[in-house]
Amino acid sequence: MTTRKKNKKKRRWWLWLLIGVILIGGAFSMYKSNSQDEGIEITIDKVKRKNILETVSASGRIFPEKEVKISSDVSGEIVELYVAEGDSITKGQLLAKIDPDAYVSAVERGKASVNSAKAQISISRSQEESSKAQKEQLIAQLSNAKNIYERNKNLHKDGVISDVEFEQSKSNLESLEANIRAAEASIRSAQQSTEGAQFNAQSAEASLSELRTNLSRTTIKAPASGIISSLSVEQGERVVGTMQMTGTELMRISNLNSMEVQVDVSENDIVKVELGDSVSINVDAYIDRDFKGTITEIANSASNLIGGLGAGSLSTDQVTNFPVKIRILSESYQNLITPTKPYPFRPGMSASVDIYTENSPNTICVPIQSVTTRAKEDEEGERSNEYDEVVFVMEGDTARAIIVESGIQDDEYIQISSGLEEGVEIISGPYNAVSKELETGENVRIKEEDDNNKKKK
Numbered sequence: 001m002t003t004r005k006k007n008k009k010k011r012r013w014w015l016w017l018l019i020g021v022i023l024i025g026g027a028f029s030m031y032k033s034n035s036q037d038e039g040i041e042i043t044i045d046k047v048k049r050k051n052i053l054e055t056v057s058a059s060g061r062i063f064p065e066k067e068v069k070i071s072s073d074v075s076g077e078i079v080e081l082y083v084a085e086g087d088s089i090t091k092g093q094l095l096a097k098i099d100p101d102a103y104v105s106a107v108e109r110g111k112a113s114v115n116s117a118k119a120q121i122s123i124s125r126s127q128e129e130s131s132k133a134q135k136e137q138l139i140a141q142l143s144n145a146k147n148i149y150e151r152n153k154n155l156h157k158d159g160v161i162s163d164v165e166f167e168q169s170k171s172n173l174e175s176l177e178a179n180i181r182a183a184e185a186s187i188r189s190a191q192q193s194t195e196g197a198q199f200n201a202q203s204a205e206a207s208l209s210e211l212r213t214n215l216s217r218t219t220i221k222a223p224a225s226g227i228i229s230s231l232s233v234e235q236g237e238r239v240v241g242t243m244q245m246t247g248t249e250l251m252r253i254s255n256l257n258s259m260e261v262q263v264d265v266s267e268n269d270i271v272k273v274e275l276g277d278s279v280s281i282n283v284d285a286y287i288d289r290d291f292k293g294t295i296t297e298i299a300n301s302a303s304n305l306i307g308g309l310g311a312g313s314l315s316t317d318q319v320t321n322f323p324v325k326i327r328i329l330s331e332s333y334q335n336l337i338t339p340t341k342p343y344p345f346r347p348g349m350s351a352s353v354d355i356y357t358e359n360s361p362n363t364i365c366v367p368i369q370s371v372t373t374r375a376k377e378d379e380e381g382e383r384s385n386e387y388d389e390v391v392f393v394m395e396g397d398t399a400r401a402i403i404v405e406s407g408i409q410d411d412e413y414i415q416i417s418s419g420l421e422e423g424v425e426i427i428s429g430p431y432n433a434v435s436k437e438l439e440t441g442e443n444v445r446i447k448e449e450d451d452n453n454k455k456k457k
Contacts, residue, residue: 039397039443045428047420050365054358054408056272058324060263062283062349064254065296065327068224071247072239073217074098078250085231089222089253096250098218098239107215110208117201124197128190135183142176149173222253229254229347256343259328261293261351264303264321272357273298279326284350292332295355297325326353358408364420365413366391370428371406372435391420392427392438399427399442 080097083089149169156166230252233239239248261281265273279293302320328345336344374390375383390401404419420426427434427444438444 039445040399040433040437041430041447042394042399042427042433042438042444043429043447044394044425045367045370047364047366047416047422047424047426049362049422050413051359051361052363052365052408052410052413052415053356054272054360054410056265056269056355056357057352058263058265058269058355059350059352060261061347062259062261062328062345062351063347064226064229064256065258065260065325066224066226066255067229067347068226068253069249070095070220070223070251070253071242071249072096072098072220073241073247074103074214075239075241076100076102076218077238078233078235081233081235083228083231083251085228085251087228088226089228090225091222093222094219095222096220096233098220100215100218103211103215103218106211107208110204110211113204114201114208117197117204121194121197121201124190124194128187128194131183131186131190135180135187138176138180138183142173142180145169145173145176220250224253224255226253226255227343228252229256254347256345256347257330259345260296261326261328261353263324263326263351263353265324265355267302267320267322270298270322270324273324273355274357278356280354280356281326281328282352282354283345284352286336286344290332292329293326293353294329295324296327299323324355326355360408360415363407364416364422366416366420366426367428368409368412368414369431370426370434371404371414371416374401374439391416392434394425394427394444394446397443397445399438399440399444401438401440 076098078096079099081095082097083093083095089095149172152161152166152169155161156163228251231250233248233250239250241247261279273295275295275298277295279295281291281293283289283291299322301322303323304318304320333344370391371389372391373387376386376388377383388403389406391404392399392401394400402419405417407415407417409415427438
């Protein structure tokens with residue numbers, strides 16, 4: 001009997017335990033349900049005044065501001081190379097020499113052509129002088145033939161000479177007149193030959209001048225002072241001259257005292273950038289070191305606009321970027337210059353930049369994530385296709401949207417030009433709630449901070 005009572009008590013105890021668990025579970029569910037009904041969890045912040053510096057970020061590479069590519073004008077083998085990469089050179093210094101033998105031979109042939117043309121001029125002038133002398137001789141003979149003809153004419157009237165003799169004198173006169181006309185034609189021909197020979201001589205001299213120029217181009221000299229930043233050939237290599245095609249690049253001369261960063265800026269940001277804007281430059285080779293710069297050039301055309309107005313160039317699938325050049329100010333890296341390291345930057349180094357486009361000191365601002373958009377409502381209370389910029393504030397346990405106008409922004413804060421005053425508490429997060437969930441009249445509750453966040457504060 002005692003055992004039965006004990007078992008009965010155990011069953012009751014387990015029954016009451018089960019009921020307790022059920023009650024606790026129900027209470028927890030009700031608590032959780034009530035908690036959910038309290039509203040959306042949010043974080044809050046205050047409207048404050050800060051200095052906002054708007055920046056445009058980009059990345060690119062370092063290049064010399066002035067870089068000259070050296071190519072040979074003539075083709076041939078490099079027989080002498082007088083410089084090495086990294087050498088300092090001055091304007092006019094001899095850099096390399098192309099095998100001149102073929103060009104020396106061409107000059108000799110050119111000289112022979114000039115001499116031949118000059119000899120032809122002499123021959124033509126001799127022919128001209130000979131024709132003139134012949135004409136003078138014929139003129140003397142003509143004068144004598146005229147006298148004989150006039151005398152025979154009178155004698156023929158008097159019947160002293162026969163008709164045959166008279167006709168003979170007349171024929172001699174006419175023959176001499178024809179010979180003089182032929183001599184005059186010969187003179188003109190000789191003069192034209194002389195003129196043609198002179199033109200040939202001028203052409204030969206021009207060709208000789210060109211050949212001499214080609215010969216002089218076998219010695220390559222520096223067009224500017226600087227550093228040999230790139231050397232692409234070795235002694236003994238054959239190169240193609242620029243007279244035939246693009247030509248072989250031999251080397252590059254750079255002025256490493258003046259360096260610039262070339263970056264691509266997106267089309268959305270390029271409208272903010274202006275010449276002379278200050279720039280903060282971070283070079284990968286120098287960690288935790290910022291250099292100063294200034295914008296010197298902004299491209300008018302996009303870097304991927306190739307081939308003019310064609311079907312490919314009108315496509316909007318690609319990202320459109322505009323090249324921007326930024327001079328690195330020398331005063332920002334003077335302490336890096338040493339006798340053994342006179343040039344801290346080398347062409348091709350990677351760099352990232354922050355371009356300071358606009359500054360607004362002591363301006364009213366809020367965290368960027370607290371500004372969002374909501375569709376406007378028409379007179380009938382229906383949403384339209386137009387949107388307002390809004391910031392949500394907390395009134396009691398509900399949210400209310402305030403229409404604002406924003407301005408410039410930095411990485412964390414955005415300027416509020418109208419709609420809010422300093423010190424007002426605004427809903428700053430979470431992002432998903434601010435951007436999508438919150439509406440005016442929505443129940444909200446401030447998210448409780450965990451112990452870790454309290455310790456950090």
